[in-house]
Amino acid sequence: MRLVALFVTVSLAFGFFAGAAVADQNDPRLDELFQKLHDAESVDESVPIQTAIWGLWTQSGSDTVDLLMERGVGAMQQREFDMALTMFNSIVEIKPDFAEGWNKRATLFYLMGRHEDSLKDIDRVVKLEPRHFGALSGAGLVNMALKRPENALKAFRRALDANPHMPSTETRAKMLERFIQGRKI
Numbered sequence: 001m002r003l004v005a006l007f008v009t010v011s012l013a014f015g016f017f018a019g020a021a022v023a024d025q026n027d028p029r030l031d032e033l034f035q036k037l038h039d040a041e042s043v044d045e046s047v048p049i050q051t052a053i054w055g056l057w058t059q060s061g062s063d064t065v066d067l068l069m070e071r072g073v074g075a076m077q078q079r080e081f082d083m084a085l086t087m088f089n090s091i092v093e094i095k096p097d098f099a100e101g102w103n104k105r106a107t108l109f110y111l112m113g114r115h116e117d118s119l120k121d122i123d124r125v126v127k128l129e130p131r132h133f134g135a136l137s138g139a140g141l142v143n144m145a146l147k148r149p150e151n152a153l154k155a156f157r158r159a160l161d162a163n164p165h166m167p168s169t170e171t172r173a174k175m176l177e178r179f180i181q182g183r184k185i
Contacts, residue, residue, distance in 0.1 A: 025099040025129035027056045034131060037163055046165035057100050057129070065095050069104065076108050084108050099128035103135050110142055118142045133163035140172060149176050 033053050040046040060066055072087030088108055091101035106121035119142055125135040136159035143152035156173040160166060 024059055025057055030056055043165045060095055060098050065091050081112050099125045106138060115142050115146050131162040133159045137169045149180055152176055
């Protein structure tokens with residue numbers, strides 16, 4: 001069960017789930033869901049709450065954006081990065097206030113090795129949704145790739161403040177804390 005929860009958490013951090021309907025990072029139900037997330041006593045208990053949060057985050061309210069998102073995520077999963085970039089660029093042009101469009105493009109930039117571009121998009125996500133634990137965790141990964149351990153640790157801590165049920169993020173944060181402390185000795 002823990003392996004399943006870890007897989008879901010990691011998958012959620014990269015935001016590979018797309019949805020449809022009318023909601024987004026401004027949905028009023030998110031406040032209650034985040035409270036439940038913080039009240040959850042285990043990763044297993046938190047998984048359906050995280051899934052519900054992602055479900056709201058991925059709802060653009062636009063059939064066009066939803067179709068672009070579906071195609072972009074599919075292309076990204078198939079490592080067809082140019083096609084995915086075209087889809088995600090269109091999303092952020094059509095709906096620049098939709099945080100998940102920026103998050104998906106940030107993930108793609110990370111996968112493409114375009115780390116600074118990824119961080120720019122993550123900044124945009126976090127301005128639109130400061131609790132976006134997926135983007136914050138992604139910022140940690142990007143900063144690790146850029147060999148910026150202090151920045152990575154800050155990002156992982158912010159992600160854990162938003163969602164305390166991310167075992168891989170917690171593990172990375174503890175590893176970085178030990179690494180940074182070791183450098184100071």
